[in-house]
Amino acid sequence: MVSAQTGRFNELIAKKAKQIEQKVIAWRHDIHQNPELGNREFRTAGLIAKHLQSLGIEIKTKVGVTGVVGVLKGDKPGPVIALRADMDALPIEEVNDLPFASKVKATYNGKETSVMHACGHDTHVAILMGVAEVLASMKKDLKGTVKFIFQPAEEGAPKGEEGGAELMIKEGVLENPNVDVIFGLHIDSQLEVDKLSYRPAGTFAATADFKITVKGKPSHGSQPWNSVDPILVGSQIVTSLQQIVSRNIKLTENPAVVTVGAFNGGNRENIIPSQVEMLGTVRTFTKADEKLVFDRVKQIAEKTAEAAGAKAVIELPYSKKYPVTFNDVALTNQMLPSMQRSAGAENVLLVPAITGAEDFSFYAQKVPGLFFRLGGMSKGKDPNTVGPHHTPEFNIDDSSFRLGVITFCNLVFDYAESNKK
Numbered sequence: 001m002v003s004a005q006t007g008r009f010n011e012l013i014a015k016k017a018k019q020i021e022q023k024v025i026a027w028r029h030d031i032h033q034n035p036e037l038g039n040r041e042f043r044t045a046g047l048i049a050k051h052l053q054s055l056g057i058e059i060k061t062k063v064g065v066t067g068v069v070g071v072l073k074g075d076k077p078g079p080v081i082a083l084r085a086d087m088d089a090l091p092i093e094e095v096n097d098l099p100f101a102s103k104v105k106a107t108y109n110g111k112e113t114s115v116m117h118a119c120g121h122d123t124h125v126a127i128l129m130g131v132a133e134v135l136a137s138m139k140k141d142l143k144g145t146v147k148f149i150f151q152p153a154e155e156g157a158p159k160g161e162e163g164g165a166e167l168m169i170k171e172g173v174l175e176n177p178n179v180d181v182i183f184g185l186h187i188d189s190q191l192e193v194d195k196l197s198y199r200p201a202g203t204f205a206a207t208a209d210f211k212i213t214v215k216g217k218p219s220h221g222s223q224p225w226n227s228v229d230p231i232l233v234g235s236q237i238v239t240s241l242q243q244i245v246s247r248n249i250k251l252t253e254n255p256a257v258v259t260v261g262a263f264n265g266g267n268r269e270n271i272i273p274s275q276v277e278m279l280g281t282v283r284t285f286t287k288a289d290e291k292l293v294f295d296r297v298k299q300i301a302e303k304t305a306e307a308a309g310a311k312a313v314i315e316l317p318y319s320k321k322y323p324v325t326f327n328d329v330a331l332t333n334q335m336l337p338s339m340q341r342s343a344g345a346e347n348v349l350l351v352p353a354i355t356g357a358e359d360f361s362f363y364a365q366k367v368p369g370l371f372f373r374l375g376g377m378s379k380g381k382d383p384n385t386v387g388p389h390h391t392p393e394f395n396i397d398d399s400s401f402r403l404g405v406i407t408f409c410n411l412v413f414d415y416a417e418s419n420k421k
Contacts, residue, residue, distance in 0.1 A: 009141065009413045010341055016134045017405040023133075024405065025398045028126035029100040035089030035115045035122065037106055038153030039163045041066045044087045044125060048150050051129050055136040057148070064168035065161075070148035071177070072135055078144025078416040082174070082182040082367075083408055084165075084360060085121070085128035086154035092116040095392040109159065118394040120187035120376065125150060127185070127374075127404040134409050143416040145177055154359050156209070156320040164320075165362040174366055180419070181331060183411050184360045184371045185404055190383035191375035193400040196339050196407065197349040198372040200332040204325035205257070205283035206290055207357035208317035212237065212278045212301050214265075216310040221270035231265055233308045234276040237301050238263065241280075244296045249289060256293060257283035257355045282316070283355040285324055325361040328368035335370055338414040342407040356389070374407070376400040 027047070036044055045066045052059045052070040060069045066087070093114035094102045104115045117123075132148050149168065157163025162170075174182075191197055214234045219227030238260050249256040258280065265276025282297065284290040298314045305312035340348045351373075360371050376396040377386055387393025 006414060006417060009138075010410055012138070013134060013409040013413070014406055016137060017130070017402050017409070020130050020133055020405070021402045024126045024130040024401045027129055028122050028398065028401065031122040031125055032117050033100040033102060035102050035104055035117045036087070037091065037108060037115060038088040038155055039065045039157050039161055040106070041087040041152045045150070045152075048125065048129060052132055052148065055132055057132060057136060063171055063173060064152060065163055066152040067168050067173070068150040069173055070132060072132070072139065072142070072146045072148070074142025074144055074146070074416075075140045076143040078142075079180040079419050080145045080147060080177045081412050081415055082147040082149055082179045082363070083128060083131060083412070084149040084151055084182060084184040084363065085124035086151045087121055087125055088153050088155050089115050089117045089121065090119060090155060090390060092118045092390070092392055094118070096395050098395070116392065116394075118391060119155070119389050120189065120394070120396055121154065123187045123376065123396055123401060123404070124185065127401050127408065130401070130405040131408045134405060135412060142413075146412055147177070147179060149173055159319050165359040169362055169366060174363065179367050181415060182363045182367055182369045183408065184363070184369070185374050185408065186358065186371070187376040187396055187400065187404075188373040189376050189386055189389060189394055189396060191373060192377050192379055193375045193397050194343060194403060195347045195349060195375035196343045196372055196403070197351040198327070198332065198336070198339065198370075199351055199353055200327050200329045202285050202324045202353050203327050203371060204358045204361065205285055205353070205355045206322060206324045206361070208282050208290075208294070208321040209319055210280050210282065210297060210314065210316035211318040212280070213275055213313040214278075214305055214310055215275045215313070218274040219272045221272055224272060227272040228309045229272050230274065230276045230310055231272070233305050233310045234263060234265065234278055236308070237304050237312065238278065240300045240304055241297060244293055244300070248292060248296055254285040254289055255353070255355055256285070256289055257281070258293060258297065279318070283357060285353065322357050322359050323361045323365060325358045325371055326364050327370050328364070331368045331370050334418070335411055335415065338410045339372065339407060342410045343403055370411075374400060374404045
């Protein structure tokens with residue numbers, strides 16, 4: 001049963017979210033047009049800091065390199081609730097015909113690249129900025145403290161640097177004041193607007209990236225018998241890695257993924273190079289499966305190369321490793337009515353776990369966490385034909401943001417009401 005006070009707050013939140021909707025959309029367009037890669041989100045951080053300060057929210061900058069943390073103390077005692085948004089973009093060239101499409105270029109791994117918000121982190125930032133404005137305006141009714149965590153480098157810090165949630169935790173983002181619970185959302189380009197999706201327990205996969213360097217013997221392309229061809233050996237390794245999921249993982253229990261996303265070697269058609277490099281990712285849901293896949297990747301790469309007279313050097317993990325994103329079951333069950341009031345019960349969907357990964361997982365290892373997805377696909381569209389995440393066609397319907405603001409705010413007020421200190 002919803003109390004009269006809870007109902008009043010929910011109605012007020014919905015009204016205020018509607019009032020600032022256009023501001024949230026404008027922020028998102030601005031951030032989308034000016035994307036920044038991980039640990040380089042200087043402009044975005046400045047925009048956030050300026051907005052939080054204008055609301056009278058205490059802020060701390062340069063947390064975890066470029067992160068911004070805001071602390072809003074309600075006028076009434078209560079728990080400390082953290083809300084998280086990630087800020088970084090990806091090295092992808094946008095193809096969408098939008099007035100605010102990104103034309104930005106930057107340096108990534110030593111090479112010039114186009115930059116695009118192809119995973120929706122621009123929407124996360126804009127939504128949380130809107131949430132901060134709504135909650136600051138309701139400070140007199142707020143029980144407890146809200147900590148706004150604007151986090152850099154969710155997609156991983158540049159090679160050789162620390163970053164993301166792991167670094168922010170190391171630098172004390174969950175302390176002073178100590179966080180009791182954390183909520184996070186992720187926009188979903190293939191879920192219809194006005195809908196939310198969630199899953200208790202394991203909801204996003206654990207992930208680790210890998211690099212395999214195959215070292216062979218170069219030769220003129222017309223005399224392959226004088227070579228140990230690393231391109232051929234690398235190709236055999238890629239093919240054999242696919243057997244791990246199809247033949248070693250009990251797929252009836254948990255899914256797993258092994259993907260090679262980059263294969264680089266050689267610079268001319270008639271020169272067999274001395275080596276090739278491959279980059280890939282592993283996704284698993286249990287420690288046992290993770291160990292099995294790691295061991296098999298190393299074994300397949302090393303033995304395949306050895307059989308051909310080449311050598312394989314495997315770096316696993318290479319630059320990042322995230323645990324399973326685990327939604328605290330009791331917290332998820334407790335807050336489900338709040339999500340249902342926000343979107344309508346029929347619009348809150350229980351979904352299977354997905355093999356995407358999220359470094360929100362590090363926060364949820366330390367305090368109870370709930371991470372859910374927010375629909376960003378225009379009504380009536382086919383999810384199989386819209387641009388998925390991490391692609392040049394990725395796009396989000398602006399009308400989705402208001403529900404994100406409402407849901408975050410309702411989670412804060414409803415949790416504080418039922419978990420008084």
